[in-house]
Amino acid sequence: MRVLIAVTHLLGAGHLTRAAALARAFVEAGHDAMLVSGGFPAPMVRLDGVRLVQLPPLRVAGTAFATPLGPDGEPADAALLNSRRALMIETLASFRPDTVITELFPFGRRALAAEFLALVEAARALRPRPLVLASVRDILVASSKPERIAEAHDRVAALYDAVLVHGDPALVPLDASWPLDGRTRAMIRYTGYVDEGSRPAPAAARAGVLVAAGSGPAGLLLLRAAAESARRRPDLGWQILAGHGVPESDLRAIGHALPEGVLGRARPDYRSLLAAAALSVSQCGYNTATDLLATGTPAVLVPFEAGDETEQRLRAERLAAHGLAEVLPEADLTADTLLRAVEARSVAPAPDAHGFDLGGARRSVEITAALLANLQRMSRGPAAGTGSDPLDRALNEAASRGRQVQFFWRDDDAVTATPALDRLLALAAAHAAPLLLAAIPAGIEPALGRRLAAAQNVSVAVHGLAHRNHAPSGEKPAEFGAHRPHAELLADAAYGLRLARERVPGPVLLPVFVPPWNRLAPTLAAALPDLGYRGLSAVPEAPVPGLRRIDATLDPIDWRGSRSLRDPEALLRDLAADIAREPSRPVGLLTHHLAHDPAIWDFVEALLARLFKHPAIRALDPRELFDDAAMDTNGPSPHSSVPQIARTG
Template sequence: MRVLIAVTHLLGAGHLTRAAALARAFAAAGHETLLVSGGVPAPMVRRDGLRLVQLPPLRIAGTEFSTLLEPDGRPAESALLARRSALMIETVTAFGPDAVITELFPFGRRALAHEFLALVDAARAGRPRPLVLASVRDILVASTKPARIAEAHARVADLYDAVLVHGDPALVPLDTSWPVDAATAAKVRYTGYVDEGTVAPPATRRAGVLVAAGSGPAGLVLLGAAAEAARQRPDLGWRILAGHGVPEAALSGIGRELPPGVLGRARPDYRALLAGAAVSVSQCGYNTAIDLLATGTPAVLVPFEAGVETEQRLRAACLAARGLARVLPESELTAQTLVQAVEAQAAAPVPGPHGIDIAGARRTVELVESLHGVGPARRGSVPATDPAFAVIDRALDSVAARGGRVPLFWRDDDAIAASPKLDRLVGLAEAHGIPLLLAAIPSGIEPSLQRRLETAPGVRVAIHGLAHSNHARPGEKPAEFGAHRPLDIRIAEAAAGLRIARARLAEATVLPVFVPPWNRLAPDLAAALPDLGYCGLSAVPGPPVPGLRRLDATLDPIDWRGTRSLRDPEALLTGVADAIVRAPEQPVGLLTHHRVHDDALWSFVAALIAHLVRHPAIQLLDLREHFGVAAMDMGLKASKSRVSQIARTG
């Protein structure tokens, strides 16, 4: 792909740091990447390997984001703003991107709306039209004016394909800081935190207090308090780092009477220093929080709160709530309170593993690849633009011409635990907003599966038998719930599968839907499932079962009897198209097995999904709605009653 990322940082350098990290991640994955920067160049932001277009730079004073200034402090004139917009349009036209990513806009940078909209309009005029994506950090600062929030939502609805949220909802969901409406929520894709810092080896011994106060003058209050604390308690071993945006005169005043080596400028080896510090003292900007998550250093956080800024305070509170930091409000900051907080944090237990996702750079690339329907060249792959997809387009076009919709759902079998392949599966589903029915083997479910699903709200778990054990006789097709054993034994095992899944996974995640291993199920057990609390059945297409809602798989891309890799792509696509023509009202059910996928299968599935979801005739099924929430509630009561009866009778 050709990827253009547009960013203008006005206060600190965090926005530019994150955008540059994403640009390098795309470039490392083989995509031609262009970073358009509209802020003042920041010397600490890595530019190696980047293709950069620098607009005439702008900045602000304090937190007055509506008043744009030139670097020398003069108000930005309309001619300069016009030059920036013209350069935006020229750049996007000449580059011809496949994906355009606007950092923070349309959720922020209202003062620069004219140039961002000019960029988006120029991009959308391209043929083929590129993806248009918003890139935002984990926490936003919402306007107090509802009209401005509504304006941002309208721009997302009209102009954007997705909103990439560079955070982990396990720490802080976006709607904690921004009133996300339903339409915007459907376009949100969490990437995890974007970390491109170096991996610092664990220190053999932690010592001293490391203070860092951001990249600009917003950290002057913290720097002053830390310097005074270092004068009062030099025995704590202070090292204080000021950003390169702090004026030299201000830094000299702060550093009076401090021993050499205590106060200095920000350094590229900051993370290594942090890994060896006994306590960290800092604000709580995005990149600072990631440094703390990466090193596990005990932290005292003094969030920046000038003006209407609430971002750092909220992030600090979320970290503190998980035992990862101690918060000292800026309004209470003095040398004495800082020393007290440092000593208290040094004496506190060291935080354990936090489980917060900081692989956001890689995940962002994968999400955009999936949305665009491409990836690295794969054996047997079919790009989303391949002519082979024309047969499906013709079938869907005929449905759309009649005003019809073709339901689509995705089921994946044999889940038991978290893994990189499960991450890839969930990431692909989230990238396209497809609800995923994950068939888990109850007896094999490990605790890591529940932890992973806590951050995958679009995934629902179905009951994949009990142990995925084959009880068929030699020479017969494998089955766990065929007619090979007494019915009462199979009933007890089907009941146990539902009971175990509910015990090992969050109840809201589990759907009482039975997925028989190998898609084989004897009719007598199918008839008994409603009495066990099941309200749904998913196998391969078969006859209706009273009391159960069916949702069956129709497309399995694996060549099980041959290569166990990808079947002939053209035959697969032709089969899907024929099924759509024959029965457009029947759902297209994609069936995958993430644990055994190779690159060819991943590539085909990604391309197929990307192509299908873009067609207006496709309707994504809501799994809870399809199987019926009321039926689930009734099923839960029936299941508990039936399980109790089985327990009593043995």
């Protein structure tokens, strides 16, 4: 791949550091990476093998991100911004990347929206079109204005293929800091943390207090408090590192009366120093937190909070909640409070192994490669061929024998009206395709019922109760698995049906049970008829007495990998083989509208168009499958390909 990463860091160097680490990961995997940097050069950032294009640099004063300053310290004028934009487009045209990644935008850098939009729109106009990704850290700073958040979501939906979130949701999911809508949530790909540093060998014995205050002047408060603490308690063995962005005059004043070697500049061997320290004192930027996770060093965190910044405080609190740090709010920071925090943390138990994912650089490369491969496959399309295609052959063979291939469509996880649901319903209407919508009873909002009232050919099934995983650690997720007491399973299944009837009134609701993750205990399956259920839909298994059953056989999402589209050619081969192998079993398409990215939507739309124009395909309507006539114990099934099971008792 040729990968272009565009980044502009305006305050510290954290954004550039992470973007450079990603670029190096692409290079190490054998790809060609170009970094387009719009901030001031940072001497500590490594660019091994990465091509660099330096734009006329920008920075900000304090936290005034809306007013970027040029190299002369004056607000950037139109000429400067135009020159940056022109250089970005020129670089794109000459490099012709397969993938374009914008760091932070469109979730941030609103002041530079014009140049990022120009880059992305120019990329989308290239043929073949490159993959377009957004790259964000684990925590974002959301605007207080809902219209700005909606604007970011609209840009993601219109211009991007996916969003790489460089974090581990087990520590902090993105929606802890940013209110995601359904469209954007479906496009998120968690990569794990991008670990910038090496993995030094554990020190034989840890000693001393290591203080690091970021790369710029934002850490001056911490530097001053740490220097005064070192003057008062030199016995603790202090080493204080200031960023290269701290002015020399400030550094001299901070270091007054400190012994030689206590105060210095940031060093490239910081990770090794951290691994050998008994205690770390720092802010809680992304790279600092990753350093702490990698070394396991006990920490006192003083998160940067000026200008209503919330990112570092949230990250620090999440680390503290896992016993990995103690938080000292910046507003409370003095030499006295810092010394008390250091002393308290020094006698606290050592942190346990955390298990959070630090493989974000490698994983980002893997996800990008998979998404690009899907985009390239989809550019060729899953359209029907000339008859030599396996799916064509299977359908044509069925038609030649006068046999119909029955088609069933189920979509899971509905709770409310969303743009993704609108798209799903429009797609079903366009093909007159009956749809069974599995809704999560505990999450159903009134808006869902109102939206479905105007929909045609849509029925609702009961998708468990709350879609909550009750499986023990290490086992596959399940809400209604055999590990739970039978009485609990019965109670939750009965309550799910009751809630669904209350929240989705009218004939649109069918008493059909759809277990989350398609897993349920056999004892519960046997008891469903006594709870009032008439049908069951999961994955193909043995029939259940008293229930009409129809299952999902084709899920296009790569849940264990990219969470985007599985190999579309393999999907079509599997579908063809299923039709040829079991001609009496309906094709059961399973979709998840809230999890669809553009590649998945494109595949589903093309597949439906292909299937519904073939004369061998017959759509099954869930309302006919699960109505009273279909459950009649005395008559044959009107759909002979669906197992007809007599109700017992």
